Amino acid sequence: MNRFEYVRAGSVAEAVTALGEPGALLKAGGIDVLDRLKEGLVAPRRLVSLEAPELRTLRDDARDGLRLGALVTLAALEAHPAVRGRYAALSQAAGHVATPQIRNVATVGGNLLQRPRCWYFRHADFHCRKKGGATCYAQHGENQLHAIWGNGTCAIVHPSTLATALVALGAKVTLSGPRGPRTMALEGFFSTPEHSLAGENVLAADEVLMELHLPPPAVGTRSVHWKQGERESFDWAIAEAAVVLELAGRTCKRASIVLGAMAPVPVRAKASEAMLLGKVIDPEVAALAARAAVAKATPLDKNRYKVQIFETVVARAILRAAGAA
Numbered sequence: 001m002n003r004f005e006y007v008r009a010g011s012v013a014e015a016v017t018a019l020g021e022p023g024a025l026l027k028a029g030g031i032d033v034l035d036r037l038k039e040g041l042v043a044p045r046r047l048v049s050l051e052a053p054e055l056r057t058l059r060d061d062a063r064d065g066l067r068l069g070a071l072v073t074l075a076a077l078e079a080h081p082a083v084r085g086r087y088a089a090l091s092q093a094a095g096h097v098a099t100p101q102i103r104n105v106a107t108v109g110g111n112l113l114q115r116p117r118c119w120y121f122r123h124a125d126f127h128c129r130k131k132g133g134a135t136c137y138a139q140h141g142e143n144q145l146h147a148i149w150g151n152g153t154c155a156i157v158h159p160s161t162l163a164t165a166l167v168a169l170g171a172k173v174t175l176s177g178p179r180g181p182r183t184m185a186l187e188g189f190f191s192t193p194e195h196s197l198a199g200e201n202v203l204a205a206d207e208v209l210m211e212l213h214l215p216p217p218a219v220g221t222r223s224v225h226w227k228q229g230e231r232e233s234f235d236w237a238i239a240e241a242a243v244v245l246e247l248a249g250r251t252c253k254r255a256s257i258v259l260g261a262m263a264p265v266p267v268r269a270k271a272s273e274a275m276l277l278g279k280v281i282d283p284e285v286a287a288l289a290a291r292a293a294v295a296k297a298t299p300l301d302k303n304r305y306k307v308q309i310f311e312t313v314v315a316r317a318i319l320r321a322a323g324a325a
């Protein structure tokens with residue numbers, strides 16, 4: 001590990017100033033940053049520890065919705081009664097991440113901005129496309145856990161479990177930098193490898209993610225997050241789905257379905273959403289919608305199995321959200 005300066009930033013403004021130096025890297029909970037330091041993937045000249053108290057708050061208001069500071073921990077998010085009640089998919093997603101010890105430290109912002117788990121990207125000896133090389137080693141290599149869609153340039157899957165639920169719940173994200181704050185739909189915050197190979201989002205090096213804002217759910221809204229891993233204990237997902245349904249009785253008035261661990265960005269299953277509108281949700285309707293979610297999959301040599309898993313996960317999540325499981 002290289003020697004670096006350690007700066008504690010007690011406010012967003014201090015963090016933005018400290019990030020203005022070339023070679024500066026922000027740390028929140030430090031779970032992913034520490035891994036990358038030890039793996040030799042990053043060698044910052046300055047590590048900026050984000051310790052702004054204003055980013056630790058979680059506020060829920062019936063009219064305004066949910067406001068989540070970037071430094072809220074996953075444990076606090078999972079346990080919050082309002083999140084459990086009104087944004088169940090988000091609480092479930094937070095509770096599905098890693099282990100209780102990690103969730104006590106890991107933050108909302110850090111979870112969304114953690115770097116991909118692709119073992120070629122994570123290995124210092126592989127100079128893959130994401131690191132400026134010419135080859136995506138996963139495309140013809142060990143691609144069991146890689147993308148089954150959008151994998152033509154780089155086959156990472158987006159690593160954030162929270163992102164799947166937050167996009168499905170219609171979250172907006174606010175960033176702050178030297179040019180002031182900007183707010184955008186979280187769905188548009190993530191960028192595909194075709195748009196940006198080096199990063200996974202539009203955050204600039206001197207910007208800080210400050211807050212997520214979720215609109216209040218409409219009457220009759222129910223949401224579910226379903227994560228399928230290789231095992232029940234800690235690990236990233238093989239397939240995950242967040243399903244948000246607005247129901248009148250058992251008839252679907254609005255559907256939002258987002259898939260994680262499928263592609264380099266969270267994927268909205270638009271065809272599946274459209275198929276649920278105006279329908280009474282039963283196992284047959286859910287199965288058809290789930291099939292539509294994987295219809296355009298382009299699996300690689302060793303991850304074809306993920307297609308069936310996604311189909312099952314989506315069908316189960318729809319049925320559970322509809323109260324029909």
Ligand SMILES: Cc1cc2nc3c(=O)[nH]c(=O)nc-3n(C[C@H](O)[C@H](O)[C@H](O)COP(=O)(O)OP(=O)(O)OC[C@H]3O[C@@H](n4cnc5c(N)ncnc54)[C@H](O)[C@@H]3O)c2cc1C
Nearest residue numbers: 028029030031032033098106107109110111113161209236
């Ligand atoms: C065994 C294990 C299992 C795991 N399983 C899962 C899983 O199933 N699902 C899942 O989603 N994750 C999983 N993780 C990953 C873990 O959840 C993330 O590493 C963690 O959430 C990162 O949060 P952090 O606060 O520690 O971020 P940090 O490590 O501090 O930061 C991560 C990145 O985000 C940037 N960053 C952080 N906060 C901000 C901010 N406010 N503004 C701008 N940039 C910022 C940092 O510069 C850094 O690049 C697992 C990790 C382990 C070790």
